[in-house]
Every structure is written in C-alpha cells, then in structure tokens.
Amino acid sequence: MVIPIPSSASDSELPCSYIPVADGPHSHSGAEPRPRLKKGVFVISCGLLLLFLSLFAFFNGQTQTLPNVSTWQPLSRGVSSGVSEKSTSLLNAYPWNNTMLSWQRTAYHFQPQNNWMNDPNGPLYYRGWYHFFYQYNPKGAVWGDVIVWGHAVSRDLIHWLHLPLAMVADQWYDKNGVWTGSATILPDGQVIMLYTGSTNESVQVQNLAYPADPSDPLLVDWIKYPSNPVLFPPPGIGAKDFRDPTTAWLTSQGKWRITIGSKLNKTGIALVYDTIDFKTYERVEGLLHAVPGTGMWECVDFFPVSNKSESGLDTSINGENVKHVVKVSLDDDRHDYYALGSYDEKNVKFTPDDSKNDVGIGLRYDYGIFYASKTFYDQSKGRRVLWGWIGESDSEYADVAKGWASVQGIPRTVTLDQKTGSNLLQWPVAEVESLRLRSDEFENLTVKPGSAVPLEIGTAAQLDIVAEFEIDKEALEKTVESNMEYKCSTSGGAAERGALGPFGLLVLADDDLSEYTPTYFYVVKGSDGHLKTFFCSDQSRSSLANDVGKKIFGSFVPVLKDEKLSVRILVDHSIVESFAQGGRTCVTSRVYPTRAIYGAARLFLFNNATEGTVTASLKVWQMNSAFIRPYHPDQRN
C-alpha cells in the first residue's frame, strides 16, 4: 500500500513509503491521515474523552490517587482495541500544529537556528572562548544533502553565539561531507583540527585544517591543508569504515598519537597512527583495542582520568594515579559505550579493568538518546567536558514541519567515581546554574503508595530539579526477597507496580495526567537480601501523539551504603536530562507532549509502589533562557 508523501517533504530525499520504526531515534512516519480515517480519529477522540472523564473522577483534593493497574493501559491501545496494529500504523501523523511544534524548541540547550544537526566536532577552549563545532545540514531538517561544520562560541559553555560555517564541502576530498573530527591544542597554543572527509567517490579520508588567523579569538576562518588528505584507509580496512579521528596525545617518544575507529568483519577496532607534524603519519602496528561482535566503532574517544583527584586531565597525561577510558559509538545500536582500564604506552594497548564489561558490551554514558559524544580537556578550568548529540524521537515529518532536528546535551564534566572506582560520573557543568532563577523548596514530603502529589512551582517547562528520596525502613525490611530481574526497557514503566517502586517525579505532566513523563527509581530486594536500584525515564505516556518515541530508558544504578536516592533533572521543553546518584547513571530523553505544554505543564511527585512510603525533599529552580543567538559585531548586543 503506497502512503502519500506530504508535500512539505518533496524537496528532501525521503523514501517513498514510511514504515514506523519501533526503535531508534527516528521513527519514519510521514503519512497524512486519509479522509476515511477521520472517522477513526473521531472514535478515538470520543474514547479519549471518556477516559479523561474517568481519570478526572479519580482525582480529588491535594493528594491524588493513581488509578490501579487495569486502567493504566497505554491510551491508544485501550481505546482502539479491535483496531489492528497495521491500521493503527496508518494513523501515523498526529495532527501537529504550530503551537505544539514551536513549544518543542529548547531554551537553554545548544541548537542552531534551524535545520539538522548531529555529531559534536572539535570542541576546544582558546583564548578565553569555548568553541563548539557540529555536523550541520544547511539545506534541511534531515540528515543527508551535504553535511558541513557549523560553529559557535561561548564564554561559559552555556551562552552561545552562532558564527559563520567553519568548513564547507568545497574540496574533492570532502565533497560528500565534512564529517566528524577533533581538535588538538599544541603546547605552543597552535590549534590543529583533524576531520574525516567523504570524498567525491565516498571514500573516507582524514584531513588537516587550522585557523586562518590564530590571533582571532573567535577562530572564524579556517584553512584546509593544501596537501589533504593526510590519511587514506589502510589496506584491509573498508573505504567506508575509517572515520572520526581523535584528539592527539603525546607519546614518551615525543610523537603525537591518534586513534581512528573501524571494523574487521563484526569486530570493532581502534587503529593507531603516530605523527610529528600532523601532515605525515605512520601506522602503528596492531590495534589500541578491539571487541568482537560490536561492529563499527564510530566517534572513538580516548582519554585519561585521575583516580586521586576530581580534576580533569590533559589528554597526554599518563602515569600513576591515572586510569584511561576508551569510548565508542556503536553504529549497530546507536549507543555510546565506555570502559575504564589501563593504557600500556609501550605496547600501545588498552586493557579494560573488567573484560565482561568491555567497550561496547558494558557501561553506557547515557541510557537514553545520546550519541556520537566527544570530550575535550578544558585547560582554563582543569576539567574534562563531554558533549553528546541528542537526536529526535519524533517523526521526520514533524522535523521537516518544525524546520529543525536535534539538540546537544548540556555539557557534562566527566570524572572517575572515586567511591566505586568502576564507573565514570557525569554532571552538568556548573555554569548551567547561572540560569537558575527563583526556586521552590520542599522538605520531607510524604508520598504514600499509589499517589501523586502536585508541586506548586508555577511553570514547568524549564526547570532544574534536585531531589532526594528515602523509602520507609519498615517496608525495606518487610519486603520479600525476589530474584526478579528488572529492566527499564522491558518493564511496564511507571505503571508496573512493585513493592518498593516505582517512585520519583512526573515531569511535563498536565493537570489530568493525560500526559506525563516519569523519571523514577525502582528498588528490588535481591535473593541475597541486598537492595538493587534501577533508574528509568518512561516515555510511554509522555504524549498523546502516536508518532513519537514511547520507550522506557534506564539502567541499574549503584547505590552505596547510607546513600539516599538522589536525582537531578534538567527539563527544557522537549528534552529531559536526568542524573542519578551524582551522575552514576544518566538518562536523556526527548518528549513531545501535545497538552502538557506552555502554562499547562506541571510537576508531580509520585509513588506507585505497593508497600513503601517515600519521603522526598527537593528544590526546583525555574531556568532562564540562554539566549543563544547569532554573533552580530555590527549591532550593539
């Protein structure tokens, strides 16, 4: 059955038929409802109305009782029972309007004024300015056409000024795309940029670029090395499996060393090259690391972390009290993984601390939407900062309609968790706190099992929330042990009740709770009597629209003895970033409510556990806009 293509998509290269994809950041659904389906829409609307009325009847007074499990069916299924899966898919395009779509734009997350963005590129600090480059499509709101390098600067990683494009696809060696790369700052202050070009024959090569005028702190203009490319795919490596060069680090021989991800059959690998001048390279024998079964390694990152102090380390540092991190973006599952381990410089080998949780099969930076991430060492504040690309989980049709796609996460500092020693901690950079406006504080609120407490905080689309939770000790002791394995992604989300969870916050909720996004903890008592905690973000009821992602993201989070459960949540319109236990487990999600928007958005505390009463203390700040805008030297700012 051919689904008509919406006219707005005619100038981009969208496929002719849309199949709604259940997973992945893009669900390709672009069909407009046919006229005879309007009857179906009417039936559904009536059903929804009935459901709202019944839910409304439940809620009275300050503390609202959550309906029991049977009424917590996903709305669309509960109402359209009898409508087959296939015909549901034809109701793909929710009737988005401008009001709903324009609300989705973030207030304080980095995004260009319009069009498509993906990977962060070459982040660096130079002469008092933070520089951020990014993969950008100047022609539309989808990936494709020809990707170029966007550019922006900031004094504080939060307030950005858009600059002209840094590099465009004007050479044969990057004609099909100026792709991802990294910056290296030499000891004498010189800035070196290495990036992947997709040649006129779509071969992936590495190229060198540098600022045209090093005395310009804004580094507006860039020069591509006249003898590019500097690296071609080596023998045995596929022409399309050779991309994303890293920041270089100094070896004890005084040479600069980089690594580039690739694959051999299904084994993800990291190739190593040495150079003196960034113009000629020698391939180092062997591989920095490889993990079978992980597939292509994109956006490899390799850096040291201190296991003694909270400071970041320059990429070249090695030695005592240093652990190394290898991070990869797996093309096969679109997730970012990392592993801690040791770097043997002499043998050019990385050995993970825990081979069972090696790169690509163990820990992830973020269990939600977070890809192609890259760190840089900020020498002005002595910290390592992480950028991550946050794609959309709505339909391409909506992206084209709203004219943009993707944001970047708030930059995070990355440190080794000194308490566990086996994972990293990520935390939003301190400068984000300069956006905090007025706050509301709540101490020791008791939330009984099966209830939701609305929090009077005014508007709720731009928030910084810091919360702590405790389950009552009696319930903790009484609860029966179980060997149940909880997994956020396969669970029933916030609707699946356990003895000691789920509980947490409902963000971007509306008054009737027809839409809400739970960020929650779920505690299980293992068969050994020890508590195991999981941290999830549930999109399944975040929107009445049916053409948006509805997954439940999350993971296990280590909670040490005597630690309360703590979470920080940054809400910024269509992005929710949450950090549990000081950043041990992070989940970023994209949400597209249709009702819980503008003044109708609310914040609730909730506890859908069956046994445990939860005591919560939290502080909620309103967040200002970052006023990200173009740099206009001719106008007064």
Added chain:
Amino acid sequence: MRRIPNLVSSFALHIILLASTCIPFTLSQPSVPWKEGNGDLADQICKKTPFYDLCSSILHSNPLSPKPDLKGVALLMVNNILANASDTLSYIEGLIKSTSDRELEQALAFCAESYIPLVKYILPQAADAISQGRFGFASYCISDALKEINSCNKKFSGASQAPLGDRNDIVQKLVDVASAIIKLLLKG
C-alpha cells in the same frame, strides 16, 4: 511595571529632548585637545556615562596623546580597568592565602575564577578590538566583563563581610563607563 506618573514621564521626555539636541552638537565638534576651551572632551564624554565623577577623574589624571579622540578615550578606560582588575585579582589571591575560613575561601576562589579570564583574555581582547576599530567585538567583550564582575559581586551581596571592600564595585563602575563609551563608538 507600574505606570509612571505623568509628571515624571513628561520630565523624562524633556530630558531626552534636551540630550538629543546636545549629543549631535557635541559629537560634531572636531577633536578638542584636553583641558582647552569650554566643553572639554573628557567632560563631554563623561556626561554620557553613568558615573561622571569617576570617569572624569580617570581621564583627567591620565596623560593623553596630543589629539585625543573617542577611540583613544575608550582605550584608556579599558586599560585602566585592566590595571584595576589585575590589582583586584592579586588582592583576591592574597586573601585566599591568608584566610582560614572555608566558606570565605570558596567564595573568593569563585571570584578569582571570574577575574582570571577577565584579566587574561576579555579585557586585552577588548583593548585590541578597540585599537583595530572592531567596536562590535569590543562591545561583546565589555558585556562579558560585566557578567564576570557581577557574578563575583553576587557571591558577597547580602553577606555580613565584604572582604573585597570597594574594589569589585569600582571595577564594575569602570566597566559601566567603558560600556557607555563603546556604545558611543558604535553609534558612529
């Protein structure tokens, strides 16, 4: 915002009218050597800044080139801020070394973190930009400078102690003056 009483608004209107007739008159004057004749340049300029006395005292106590102009004045002001800010930074660093109060030390460290980029990059870049006639960029730098100083200020507002005394305050005022002067440069 409360409605401004009619009397006040008509008074404001008169002031604006008066100012708008004066400004084109003064700007159309050729570069007037310092301290010569009526309406000396320093005076004209300082009248358009929020802190006339401070502005005036700096301009009059600094040796200037034989043909002072608005650009030279802006440069002089920015260099003066740089000197003051460097001084304040040293003072903050000295205080950090000598205090044993943990909280105070943290607040001072925060201020140092604001002053370091100010002294190292923001003000020198503002000065360079003015010399090169890039007044727009200079304007961005000056407003960044103000942000840094304000964030340091906030650390101590409301607190019982004000270890930086007047210093931060003076630097802030100097930046406000420089900002006003650069706005004049931007106007043409």
